[in-house]
Structures are given as C-alpha cells and as structure tokens.
Amino acid sequence: MRRSFATLLVAAALLAASASLAARAQGGRQSASGTRVGAGAPVTLTLPNKDDSVRFLLVGDTGTGTRQQNELAQLMLRYHQAFPFEFALLVGDNMYGSEKAADYKKKFEDVYRPLLDRKVKFYASLGNHDESNQRFYEHFNMNGEEYYRIKKGDVAFYALNSNYMDKKQLQWLEEQLAKDTSAWKVAFFHHPPYSSGGKHGSETSLREVIEPLFIKYGVNVVLAGHEHFYERIKPQKGIYYFISGAGGKLRKGDVKKGSPLTAKAYDADMSFMLVEMTKEEMHFQVISRTGETVDSGVLPNQRRRSSASN
Numbered sequence: 293m294r295r296s297f298a299t300l301l302v303a304a305a306l307l308a309a310s311a312s313l314a315a316r317a318q319g320g321r322q323s324a325s326g327t328r329v330g331a332g333a334p335v336t337l338t339l340p341n342k343d344d345s346v347r348f349l350l351v352g353d354t355g356t357g358t359r360q361q362n363e364l365a366q367l368m369l370r371y372h373q374a375f376p377f378e379f380a381l382l383v384g385d386n387m388y389g390s391e392k393a394a395d396y397k398k399k400f401e402d403v404y405r406p407l408l409d410r411k412v413k414f415y416a417s418l419g420n421h422d423e424s425n426q427r428f429y430e431h432f433n434m435n436g437e438e439y440y441r442i443k444k445g446d447v448a449f450y451a452l453n454s455n456y457m458d459k460k461q462l463q464w465l466e467e468q469l470a471k472d473t474s475a476w477k478v479a480f481f482h483h484p485p486y487s488s489g490g491k492h493g494s495e496t497s498l499r500e501v502i503e504p505l506f507i508k509y510g511v512n513v514v515l516a517g518h519e520h521f522y523e524r525i526k527p528q529k530g531i532y533y534f535i536s537g538a539g540g541k542l543r544k545g546d547v548k549k550g551s552p553l554t555a556k557a558y559d560a561d562m563s564f565m566l567v568e569m570t571k572e573e574m575h576f577q578v579i580s581r582t583g584e585t586v587d588s589g590v591l592p593n594q595r596r597r598s599s600a601s602n
C-alpha cells in the first residue's frame with residue numbers, strides 16, 4: 293500500500309514536470325496554481341482587427357525588469373501576431389529606481405525587444421518615478437518634449453505630464469485642442485483623474501484643472517496609470533476614462549469594492565489593454581498575464597453622435 297502511494301507521488305511529480313516542460317517549450321511558464329502565464333497563456337482576440345483602423349496597445353507602470361513584466365510582454369508579442377497594433381502608449385512610471393543606460397536596457401529594451409523588432413513604436417508619458425531626461429530617449433519617441441501631440445489616422449493623442457500642470461502646459465493643451473478637428477481626441481498621462489484605488493484614488497486637484505478643457509474641446513477618451521490595476525470608469529461628464537497601470541507591478545485587491553466609479557475593474561494580476569478605433573467606435577480588450585480577457589467592449593464616438601443629432 294505504501295509502495296503504491298509512493299508510486300503515485302512519483303507519477304504526479306513526473307506529470308507536473310512534463311506539464312511545466314511543455315509550457316516552457318512554448319516559451320511560457322506555469323504558475324504554482326497550474327495557470328499558464330506569459331507566452332504559454334492562451335490568445336483569444338475579441339477585437340474586429342480591421343486593416344484601416346487605428347490599433348494600439350496601452351500599458352503603464354512597466355519599468356521594473358522583473359520576470360512578471362517580461363511574462364506580460366511575451367503575451368503582448370503573441371497578441372501582436374494576432375492583432376498587429378502599430379504602436380504602444382506608456383502611461384508613465386516607465387522606469388523604477390535608477391535610470392542608467394543599463395536600466396533602460398533591463399527595464400525596457402530587453403523586455404520589449406521582440407515588439408521593437410516588429411517596428412512597434414512606443415510613445416511615453418512621464419510618471420512620478422520618471423526623470424525628465426526620458427524625453428530624449430529614442431524609443432520613447434517624445435522628441436525632447438514632456439508633453440506632445442501625435443496623430444494616427446483620425447485620432448489625435450495628447451501625451452501630458454501630469455506631475456505638474458502649470459499654466460504653460462495648460463495653455464499649450466488649450467491651443468492644440470482648440471484647432472484640433474480629429475474624429476477622436478485621446479489624452480494619456482500618468483495620474484488618473486478618476487480612480488477607485490485604495491492607495492491613491494482620484495487625483496482631484498489635477499481633475500479640477502484639466503477636466504474643464506477636456507469638456508470644452510470634446511476630448512473623448514482619457515488613459516492613465518499610476519494605480520497598479522485595471523479600471524474602466526463609468527463615463528464622467530461624457531468622457532471615457534481607463535486606468536491601465538499593472539504592466540510591471542500589481543497592487544492586488546486595491547480597487548475599492550462597490551465603488552460608484554467602477555464600470556469594470558481587475559486587480560488580481562497584471563494586465564495590458566488593446567484598443568482599436570474606427571471613426572465611429574472604440575473597441576477595447578484587456579488581457580491579464582494569465583491570458584484571461586478581463587474586460588472588452590465597444591464605445592461609440594460621443595462627438596460624432598452628438599453632432600449628428602444637432
């Protein structure tokens with residue numbers, strides 16, 4: 293009896309080892325609970341994936357260089373094979389700790405090398421852990437500016453520096469927005485104006501100065517990080533808000549349960565978000581490190597709808 297129990301144990305150990313080898317053969321890893329992570333996780337695309345739409349990835353708070361950040365990046369690569377997003381937005385905290393050349397390599401280049409090799413362009417905004425000098429780093433495509441505008445198809449993207457929102461930056465933003473006729477106006481920056489995070493929560497002083505501009509000039513979507521989880525906020529004064537700050541760190545269980553702001557939240561593992569925009573619609577899909585689609589959906593372009601009804 294004892295011998296057969298021992299045999300069972302050996303067989304179970306062998307099975308576990310072979311499962312983990314199989315995951316590794318795919319470039320993935322199996323967690324202690326048996327869940328596949330990173331390259332071994334499943335890929336299930338819910339987006340329309342049309343050639344003429346604007347397709348991008350959003351992730352924040354990435355700069356750790358940890359195994360988990362790498363595993364999430366492996367999954368980004370697998371999704372890129374299925375959904376060839378052209379660029380990626382970084383919503384800050386691109387670099388934790390020291391920011392020497394070796395850190396840029398370990399915490400960014402080594403992690404995202406396969407995406408860089410596939411010509412994915414990263415556009416960064418600065419978080420509270422980021423030095424201003426990052427604006428000169430070629431792979432962050434900031435052109436030496438802490439805040440800047442880029443245009444992709446019919447979508448204008450405004451990278452802001454939410455570490456401070458002085459008169460000069462606000463004036464620049466207002467001038468740009470006032471003359472912007474793009475179908476979509478998207479702002480991305482680090483600190484979330486609305487958040488259900490227990491540690492940080494909504495950045496209300498930032499909100500007070502930028503929200504009036506967003507409303508006045510028809511900004512459609514606001515993308516932020518800082519909180520190490522994912523949250524889709526219920527539309528606020530007609531604007532869509534997302535938080536995707538679990539790219540390198542996770543603050544497990546930090547989203548306040550029952551928050552009136554939350555449309556959907558996920559704080560059980562790290563995640564990134566894929567977005568596809570047509571003139572009329574914004575499609576999104578949020579994927580965890582374990583390959584689970586934790587949120588997805590489609591939102592109409594608010595301004596096109598309102599101008600059609602006017």
Ligand SMILES: [Fe+2]
Binds near residue numbers: 385420421518519
């Ligand atoms: Fe932060």
